[in-house]
Amino acid sequence: MTIQSLFLVTLVVDDYDRAKAFYCDCLGFDCLQDETQPEGKRWVVVKPKGGARVGDGAAFLLAQAADATQRAAIGNQTGGRVGFFLKTDDFARDHAAMLAAGVRFLEEPRHEVYGTVAVFADPYGNSFDLIQHHAA
Numbered sequence: 001m002t003i004q005s006l007f008l009v010t011l012v013v014d015d016y017d018r019a020k021a022f023y024c025d026c027l028g029f030d031c032l033q034d035e036t037q038p039e040g041k042r043w044v045v046v047k048p049k050g051g052a053r054v055g056d057g058a059a060f061l062l063a064q065a066a067d068a069t070q071r072a073a074i075g076n077q078t079g080g081r082v083g084f085f086l087k088t089d090d091f092a093r094d095h096a097a098m099l100a101a102g103v104r105f106l107e108e109p110r111h112e113v114y115g116t117v118a119v120f121a122d123p124y125g126n127s128f129d130l131i132q133h134h135a136a
Contacts, residue, residue: 075125091132
């Protein structure tokens with residue numbers, strides 16, 4: 001068996017449009033797909049800039065919660081841990097742009113042995129690291 005890549009991660013959200021606006025307008029992701037599906041569902045795929053197609057690195061499939069069990073998972077898909085890591089080549093630029101767009105950081109930027117990092121949350125409470133690694 002040869003697995004080639006991890007290309008989609010489901011992120012359970014309360015509303016397609018609200019989630020799409022945050023990821024595309026506040027974080028600058030590209031919307032690769034937004035297609036209507038049966039029963040009022042949509043196939044909404046968003047991805048950080050840098051890969052133009054589904055399959056070029058991981059993307060989020062935004063999935064609107066369909067029942068109480070799924071609604072209970074919104075914002076806590078990783079049990080309160082940082083579950084998602086966004087890599088940047090210019091921490092100061094992207095941190096400033098995200099703050100200007102209304103992204104809520106949970107801490108001030110800090111310098112670690114591996115690089116500069118700060119934790120932020122999406123509107124649902126999912127935690128992300130914004131990281132710029134030190135040059136090798």
